[in-house]
Amino acid sequence: MSDFAQLELALDQPLASDSPVEAAVFLLHAGEQALENWLLAKDRQPTDALREGFRILALHRQGAKGDPSFNACRETARELVYHYNLVRLDPDHAKTGHRLQMMQLLARHLVFFIGGKLQEAGLGEFCCAAKPVRLNSI
Amino acid sequence: MQTRKEKYKTVAYYPGCALEGTAQPYNTSTKAIAKELDLELQEIENWNCCGAMEVKNIDPEIQTYLSSRVLSLAKNETKQDVVMAPCNGCYHNLKKAEYDIENKQKSRDVVEKISKKADHPAYEAGEVETIHALDWIKFGYGEEELRAKIKGGLKGLKVANYYGCMYTRPRHIFPEKDQGGDSESTSKPHYMDDLLEIAGAVNVDFAMKTACCGGAHTLSDSDMSTKLVLNILQAAEAAGAEVIATECPTCHSGLEMHQIRALKRLSKQTNVKVIYFTQLLGMAMGLSPRKVGLHENVSDSMKFIREKGIA
Numbered sequence: 362m363s364d365f366a367q368l369e370l371a372l373d374q375p376l377a378s379d380s381p382v383e384a385a386v387f388l389l390h391a392g393e394q395a396l397e398n399w400l401l402a403k404d405r406q407p408t409d410a411l412r413e414g415f416r417i418l419a420l421h422r423q424g425a426k427g428d429p430s431f432n433a434c435r436e437t438a439r440e441l442v443y444h445y446n447l448v449r450l451d452p453d454h455a456k457t458g459h460r461l462q463m464m465q466l467l468a469r470h471l472v473f474f475i476g477g478k479l480q481e482a483g484l485g486e487f488c489c490a491a492k493p494v495r496l497n498s499i
Numbered sequence: 500m501q502t503r504k505e506k507y508k509t510v511a512y513y514p515g516c517a518l519e520g521t522a523q524p525y526n527t528s529t530k531a532i533a534k535e536l537d538l539e540l541q542e543i544e545n546w547n548c549c550g551a552m553e554v555k556n557i558d559p560e561i562q563t564y565l566s567s568r569v570l571s572l573a574k575n576e577t578k579q580d581v582v583m584a585p586c587n588g589c590y591h592n593l594k595k596a597e598y599d600i601e602n603k604q605k606s607r608d609v610v611e612k613i614s615k616k617a618d619h620p621a622y623e624a625g626e627v628e629t630i631h632a633l634d635w636i637k638f639g640y641g642e643e644e645l646r647a648k649i650k651g652g653l654k655g656l657k658v659a660n661y662y663g664c665m666y667t668r669p670r671h672i673f674p675e676k677d678q679g680g681d682s683e684s685t686s687k688p689h690y691m692d693d694l695l696e697i698a699g700a701v702n703v704d705f706a707m708k709t710a711c712c713g714g715a716h717t718l719s720d721s722d723m724s725t726k727l728v729l730n731i732l733q734a735a736e737a738a739g740a741e742v743i744a745t746e747c748p749t750c751h752s753g754l755e756m757h758q759i760r761a762l763k764r765l766s767k768q769t770n771v772k773v774i775y776f777t778q779l780l781g782m783a784m785g786l787s788p789r790k791v792g793l794h795e796n797v798s799d800s801m802k803f804i805r806e807k808g809i810a
Contacts, residue, residue: 433664433711436686440706459737463706466734473730474711477723 362394365476372469381457385448388464389417392441395471396420399431402479415442424475434474441467507630507639511573511582512540515589516548522586522748524792528777529585529632531790535781536640536648541579543572549584549592559599560609566596567610567622574626575619585632585777587747591665591672593629598672600624631666632777633683633690633746645697650785652699654808658779659705659740659771660691661731663712663750691746691776698783703738707731713757714749725764728757732769741807742800744776751775755797772800782809 363371368391376384393416397407400423412419421438425431444464448457518526533540546569548554550562570593573582584590599606601624614621636645667673667685676683683690688709692702713727732754735743745751754773761767774796781791788794788801788810804810 429669432668433709436709437707437711439686444706462737463734466730466737467706470707470710470727470730470734473713473723473726477713477720477727480720480723 362397365398365472368394368472372465372472376461381448381452381461384461385445385464388468389441389445391468392438392471393417393420395475396424399424399475399479417442434471437467437470503638504641506581507635509539509541510635511577511579512542513546513569513582513584513589515584515586517586517748521752524795525585525748525775525777527792528775528781531781531786532777535784535786538639541577543569543577546572549589551588560606562592563596563599563606564610564613566592567600569593570627571620571622581628581630583630583632583635587663587665588749590629590631594672597624597629636694637690642697649698649783651809653779653783654699656700656807657703657739657741658695658700659703659735659738659743660708661743661745661750662688662708663747664709667709691744695744695776695779698780703740705735705738707734712750712753714753724753725757725760728754729761729767732758732771735771736769740771742772742774744774744779746776772803773798774800
C-alpha cells in the first residue's frame with residue numbers, strides 16, 4: 362500500500378496505462394488506499410467488504426464511524442465510483458479521457474483531504490483551524 | 500396555511516460575521532437582490548457570532564447557545580418566524596442548534612441556563628425556521644417569477660456550482676432535504692443550479708459540488724488548502740466552466756485566495772472566475788456589477804463580465 366506522499370506523486374503524473382479500464386482501476390484503487398491509510402492510522406483494520414458493490418464505499422463508511430466530519434469526503438468517493446462506472450461501461454466513449462481526468466482529480470482530492478485530516482488529528486478537529494493556533498498561544 | 504412564498508416574503512436577516520468582513524460583496528448583492536425582488540430583509544439587531552467553528556470545537560454546547568440566541572432574537576425582537584442566513588457556516592450552525600435543542604436535554608439545559616443569565620428568552624425548538632439564501636429566492640420569490648425578472652441574463656455563461664461541505668452536512672440537521680419533489684438533495688444539491696439556469700447560465704457537470712475546500716485548514720496548513728482549492732479549480736475548468744458560483748463565504752474567499760497562492764507557490768495557473776451566485780443573479784436581472792459588489796471581489800472578473808456582454 363502506498364503512503365500519502367507516494368499517492369500524491371503517482372496522481373500528479375500522467376496516467377501510465379493506455380487502457381482506460383486499467384487506468385480507472387488504478388485511480389479507484391488510489392482512493393481506496395487513501396482510506397486504508399486513514400483507518401490504519403486509527404488502528405483499525407481496513408474492511409474487505411463491499412458497499413453498493415464497491416470496497417471504497419465500505420472503507421469510507423468504516424472511516425466515518427465516530428467521526429462525522431469525515432463525511433465531507435463521502436461524495437468525493439461516490440463521484441469517483443460514478444466516473445469509474447462510466448469508464449467501465451463504455452471505455453471507447455468520446456468522453457473517456459475527460460472522465461479519467463475527473464477521476465484523477467477526485468482521487469487526489471481524497472488524498473489531500475484525508476492526508477490533511479490526519480495531520481490535524483493530533484491538534485484538534487480538522488474543521489477548526491483555530492484550535493492549534495489557540496493551543497500554541499497558551 | 501401560509502405558503503412558503505408568503506412566509507419568506509419578509510424574513511429576519513442574519514448576515515453573520517463573514518458578510519460584514521471578507522464576504523461584503525455577498526452582503527451587498529443579497530441586499531440588492533432583495534430590493535430588486537421586493538423581498539424584505541429585517542436584519543436582526545444586536546446579533547452575535549453563530550459560534551462558527553472555533554467555539555464549536557472548544558465547547559459545542561456554547562456554540563448551540565450562541566446560535567440559539569440569534570434564533571431567540573429573530574423570534575422575540577425581530578418578530579419573525581423565518582431567519583435567512585446566506586453564510587453556509589451560520590446556516591449550518593443555526594440548523595444544528597435547532598436539532599440539538601429539539602433532541603438533546605443537555606443542550607436545552609445549557610441554553611436555558613445561559614439565556615437566563617443573559618436575560619433573554621430561551622429559544623425553544625420549532626419557534627423559527629432557518630433557511631438559506633437559496634431557499635429564500637427559490638421559494639420566497641418563485642422560479643417562474645424570477646424568470647420574468649431576468650433582463651440581460653447570463654448569456655450562456657458556463658458555470659460550475661460549488662456548494663461546499665456545510666450546506667448539506669450532516670444530513671440529520673436538515674430534515675427538510677432529501678424529501679423528493681422540490682426538496683434539496685444532500686448528495687447532489689441543485690438549488691443554485693436551478694436559479695442560475697433560469698438566469699441564463701449553462702451549468703456544467705461538476706464532480707466537486709460538495710467537496711471540501713480546506714477552508715478551515717487555511718491557517719494551520721495553507722499548502723494543503725492550496726492543493727485542495729487548486730484541485731477544485733482544475734476540476735471546474737476541466738468541466739468547461741468559466742465561472743465557479745459560490746454560496747459560502749469561507750469557500751469563496753478560499754477559492755479566491757488560494758487561486759492566487761497556487762500560482763505563486765505551485766506555479767499552477769487557473770483562469771476560472773469566482774463569483775457569488777447572488778452577484779450573478781443580480782447582474783442577470785440587469786443590476787450593474789458595482790451594484791452587486793463585483794469590484795470588491797478578490798477574483799477580478801469585471802473585464803470578463805463585460806466581455807461576455809453580461810454588463
